[in-house]
Each structure stands twice: as C-alpha cells, then as structure tokens.
Amino acid sequence: MKYRKSVWMLVILCTQINAAVANSDPWPAFDPVTAYLNEKRRSPWPATPVTDPTSKPGLLLVFVSLTMPDASLRSLLKQSTEWQAPLLIRGPLPAGFTATAQRLMGLLNAKGALPIRAGVAIDPDAFHRFHVRDVPTFVLIKSNRCQARLPCGPDDHARIKGNVSIRTALEALSTSPLADVAETLLEAQRDDH
Template identity: 35%
Template sequence: MPVDLEALSKAYALQMKTAQPPGTGVGKDMSGGPILMVFISLSMPEATLKRLVSQAARAKASLLIRGLLNGSLRDTVARTQALLAGQSVAFQIDPQAFERYAITQVPSFVLVREGADSTPCGDGGRGSCAPPNDYVRLAGDVSLDYALGHIQHRTPRFSKDAGAFIQRLKG
C-alpha cells in the first residue's frame, strides 16, 4: 500500500492547529491549560487502539509512541494513517516523553498540570525526570474516560483538570 506523504503532511498541519502539543514541548497547550497524553504501542490490540484514538480525538489528547514500527518510517506512517482514519488527533513519536514520565507499560495516561516544568531530560537515565507534582500517571488497559475518572477521584490536585477532559469526552 503506497503512503501518501502529501496527505499525511496536510493531516499533520491540521493536527497542529487543533490539538495539544506533546509532553516534552512547552509544557502546556496553546490556551495555557493542562496536557493529556496517551502513551501507546502500535502493536496493541486493534480494538484498544481504535477506542483510544477516538477518545483522544474527542478529548484533544496527544497520542505518543516510543519509536518506529518495525524500524521503518514507511511502516509507521502506513499503520498510523490506517489507525487514525482521518480523525483529528495529535500523534507523535517521542521517546523522550516515555523517559520523562517513566512509561514502562502501555497504555499509560499522563495528565500534566498547567505551567509544569518543561526542562528536557538531560542524563538519559532511567526513571522519571519530570517533577512529581507536575503530573499524574495511570497505566493499564482501560478507556480514557475510566483513567480520567480514576485520576479525578484519587488525585485531588488534578481533579479539576481531569474533569475538564471528561467533559470534552462527553461533548
């Protein structure tokens, strides 16, 4: 299956206009609010991936993968195009975000507070290098709404932010 790079480029440009930036960028979205990231692998079950893509699009969350599928940009682009199926959702290959938030299991959900420190990880070591008060992380094969509900009820300092993303999912 040939990869339409022009279509991919146009979809990426649209994403950047409508979705949040990744977790290792400026540390907040364009409106100054919190960031929601969903860490996935393209080898996860298809049903799980489709559910998370749909929910991330509605919530304006970013989907992140660690690296290339089969070590191939072409395979990664083809798989991503098929998975996103025209949905407007931020999608990025970002191994530094996996390091920054100590992601060892997918799916993982990370909610980063507004104004969080965005200093890049410098030492390349294992484990989180983001300040622990700047984010909350949850891992497991659950839906995005379940993850946000869990965060809202179990982590009071992130309750308002999680609630805002829950409202986007419902809307």
C-alpha cells in the same frame, strides 16, 4: 537532529496521506508550505499547539504502541481528537518508518469503517521523562510543568495505566493529587456535549 527531522517528515507524510484519503484528493501537496497551510485548515487539533502548556489547565498525554490491538488503538485515536489528548509512541516499528506509516494508515483508514482524523507523535523523551514502560498509560500534567525545558516534579503529574477510555482514565485521575486538573478537563468535555 537527523532522527528528529526524520520523525517530523514521517508525521508530515502521514498527515498528508491522511488528508488526501479523507478528502479524496489524488494529488496531495508535498511542498512544506502548502502542507502546513492545508494542515492548519483541516486539522482536528486546536489552533494552539497542544504542547503549549499555557493553553489549558493541564494536559493529558496518552502513551501507546503500534503493537497494541487494532480495536484499542482505533478507539484511542478517535478519542484523542475529541479530548485533544496527543497519542505518543516511543519510536518507529522495528521494520522502519515505512512500516510505521503503513500501520498508522491502516488504523486510520480501516476497511468498512469511517476514516479517523488523528495521528500519533514519536516522542521517546516523554516515555523516559515519565518512566512509561507499559501501554496504554495516561499521564496528566499540570499547566506550565513537565514540558520541554520546564520543571517536572513528582507533584506535577499523575498517571494511570490500563486498557481504558480517556474518560475512564480522567475519572480515575480525579482521585489523584491532580484532581482539580482532571475535573477541569472532564467538565470542559461535558460542556462541549
């Protein structure tokens, strides 16, 4: 439980720092209530949590590592907001949470580039649940399946790995048994543009 609390503290801290930098606010709010309200107002993520399996026909999870090349990570961070596909890492960097937060902030606010309004979640359980050993790996799951305390059979998810875009991953997954879910997510993105 202490580890999970630390993880959420890191996520909240990264979110607050990112919001402060993006909005040029020199004094970010560090009290939890203000941070929560600010995040709801500023967040690029949908109002419904992406972990709510009933909010979509399915969900695409993107498994990454902070040791991946900067260009790949920045590209996936940008796409994660557009596609509402959460990026997951197994855990903090070996140097600890401070190094992890610094690495993430360096990616989000690279010199000479526009800031990226995205983030990552630390979820070692998801890496274990889907047997992810290589990154990036894209896992497409059916609605009402494969989330915490929900059943997860072999027909409830499909995956592909490789250094590709989210669109390319979904197009490849549209030939999998979850083709209908992949096509629905692709079509929703086409409708938005």
